[in-house]
Amino acid sequence: MEVSLIPLLFLSFLSFFSSLAVNSQQPDSCSTKLINVTNLIPFNTSNFHCLLAWRKEDFILRYMNTDLGLWSYVVSAPDTGSYIGIGFSRRGRMVRSSAVVGWVTPAGPAVVKQYYLGGKSSDECLPDQGNLKLVNDTIVFISQASRLYLAFQIYVDRPEPHLIYSVGPQGFRPSSPGYYLVEHREAATASIDYTTGVASDAGGLSGLQPERRHGLLVLLGWGFLIPIGVMAARYFKQHDPQWFYSHIFIQGIGFSLGLAGIILGFKLDDQGLKDVGAHKGLGITIMVLGFLQVMALFARPQKISKVRKYWNWYHHYFGRSAIICAIANIFLGLKIAKEDNPWKIAYGVFLAILVIVSTFLEIRKCTRNA
Numbered sequence: 128m129e130v131s132l133i134p135l136l137f138l139s140f141l142s143f144f145s146s147l148a149v150n151s152q153q154p155d156s157c158s159t160k161l162i163n164v165t166n167l168i169p170f171n172t173s174n175f176h177c178l179l180a181w182r183k184e185d186f187i188l189r190y191m192n193t194d195l196g197l198w199s200y201v202v203s204a205p206d207t208g209s210y211i212g213i214g215f216s217r218r219g220r221m222v223r224s225s226a227v228v229g230w231v232t233p234a235g236p237a238v239v240k241q242y243y244l245g246g247k248s249s250d251e252c253l254p255d256q257g258n259l260k261l262v263n264d265t266i267v268f269i270s271q272a273s274r275l276y277l278a279f280q281i282y283v284d285r286p287e288p289h290l291i292y293s294v295g296p297q298g299f300r301p302s303s304p305g306y307y308l309v310e311h312r313e314a315a316t317a318s319i320d321y322t323t324g325v326a327s328d329a330g331g332l333s334g335l336q337p338e339r340r341h342g343l344l345v346l347l348g349w350g351f352l353i354p355i356g357v358m359a360a361r362y363f364k365q366h367d368p369q370w371f372y373s374h375i376f377i378q379g380i381g382f383s384l385g386l387a388g389i390i391l392g393f394k395l396d397d398q399g400l401k402d403v404g405a406h407k408g409l410g411i412t413i414m415v416l417g418f419l420q421v422m423a424l425f426a427r428p429q430k431i432s433k434v435r436k437y438w439n440w441y442h443h444y445f446g447r448s449a450i451i452c453a454i455a456n457i458f459l460g461l462k463i464a465k466e467d468n469p470w471k472i473a474y475g476v477f478l479a480i481l482v483i484v485s486t487f488l489e490i491r492k493c494t495r496n497a
Contacts, residue, residue, distance in 0.1 A: 155187050155203045155274050164269050168278045170199055181292045181315050181329040186211075188290070192321070197262070198286055201278045206231075209295035210308070211275050214244065215259065219289035219316045222246060225257030226291065228308065229268035229277040230300045237268035239277065240306060249307040259283075291316045292329060338395055342460055344388030349413060349453035350474065352381030354481055357446065362488040375424075382417055385453070389414050406463055409456040416449035454478065 155161075157177035165172060172189060180188035180202075189201040204211045214226035221244050229239040243256040260282040269276040293311040301308055315329035356377035363370040389410050395403075423442045428435050461471050 154185070155272075157187065157189075161189070161201065161276075163271050164276050167269050167271075168201065168267060168276075169265050170278075170280060172199070172201060172278075175199070175201065176324045178324075178326055180290070180317060180326065183315070183329070184292070184294055184313055186292050186329070188213075188326075190321075193280065196282055196284055197280060198283055199265075199278075199280045200227075201276060202292075203274050203276045204294060206270055206273050206275050207294065208298045209300060209312070210293075211277060211295070212242075212291075212293045212311075213277065214291035214293070215287040216289040216291055216316070217287050219291075219318065221291050221293075221314065221316075224287075224291060225259045226293070227259065227261070227266075227277065227279055228293075228301075229275070230295070231268065231270045231275070232300060232302075237270070238301070238306075239266050239268045239279070240301075242308065247310075249309060252308045254301075254306040286321065288320075289316055289318050290326075337391060338464055341388050341391040341395060342457075342464060344384050344391065345410075345453070345460070346388075346457055346474065348381045348383070348385030348388060349450070350457045351477070352377055352384065353453070354450055356381055357450065358481075358485060358488065362485075362492055378420075382421065386414065386417065403463055406456060406459050409452050409459065413449055413452050413456065416445055416452070419445055420449065 155163075157179070161168070161172050170193065172191075175189040175191045177187065177189045180186045185205055187203045189203075191199050193199045200213065202211065202213050210228050210230035212226045212228035214221060214224045216224035224244050226242045226244055227239065228242055229237060231237050240254045241257040241259055241261060243253045243258070245251040245253060262280040262282065265278070265280040267276075267278045269278070291314065293314040296309060296312045299309055317327045317329040319326040356374050359370055359377060360374040363373070392407070392410055420442065423438065423445070426438070428438055432438075457474065458471065461474075
């Protein structure tokens with residue numbers, strides 16, 4: 128009897144460890160084929176395309192053209208106690224796109240809502256609105272094995288070519304009655320070719336978006352180069368004609384960069400930025416003053432001309448006015464874009480250094496002319 132018990136004990140241990148392997152919390156991947164949640168999703172997911180959509184946050188995307196005009200999606204991501212979302216965008220921008228967002232409430236039930244992302248603030252991301260024709264009885268949100276699974280189907284002939292992924296701040300979940308979203312902790316966008324199944328690597332949305340390109344161009348052109356060009360003309364005329372060519376060269380580059388930034392700024396009406404009226408008005412004023420300076424170059428009289436002093440007044444005061452407006456508008460733009468204080472501090476330090484250097488050169492200039 129003792130000998131016959133050994134095989135039974137061995138089989139018992141084998142069964143025990145096998146059950147542990149089946150129930151272990153293995154991370155999701157395209158090779159697991161949703162084995163943990165397939166019975167909880169109300170549509171067949173066996174032949175879905177699968178890809179690691181967002182490597183940084185371990186987002187797995189599964190999708191398929193299930194039927195004529197019907198597309199099915201399953202998105203999985205690690206559970207950080209917040210929401211996860213997937214948006215559909217025509218141009219790869221979050222603003223003015225529609226998104227499906229899901230989370231598990233602290234009490235336990237899951238919530239899934241469609242949002243219309245009309246802007247960048249919470250009151251512009253409206254729940255229960257959007258352009259996606261969701262199939263209501265197919266929408267589920269599952270928390271399983273430390274991962275979240277967002278599954279849904281939409282009626283559409285061809286989905287938008289850009290997908291946007293987002294994950295909320297750790298521990299935050301939208302709540303009633305408003306179900307407002309707070310700004311995501313991380314977000315990324317990727318393009319996808321539904322015919323071939325090829326998707327680009329998801330890249331963060333916090334990089335050089337159009338509003339940042341606009342700000343950097345204006346900051347470098349009007350906020351940095353133009354003031355330095357003015358200093359070259361005012362304090363280094365003893366180096367003739369080098370000061371003149373340096374002045375023209377620096378101002379030409381600064382004006383070109385600033386003009387490019389202003390033109391790009393006119394195209395930002397769809398970026399979800401608010402209260403831009405004064406900022407745009409100052410931008411137009413700066414552009415006009417800049418063009419007047421360019422015109423002044425072609426109307427520059429000879430040094431011996433009687434009208435030269437009036438031209439100097441016009442050139443100097445219009446140029447200084449443009450610089451003052453540009454500096455004010457840069458700080459206003461940083462405020463509108465809600466940029467972090469380091470940007471404001473860095474530019475403030477540059478201006479302080481510029482004032483100190485200008486004061487020193489002004490004193491030296493007056494002393495030399497005395």
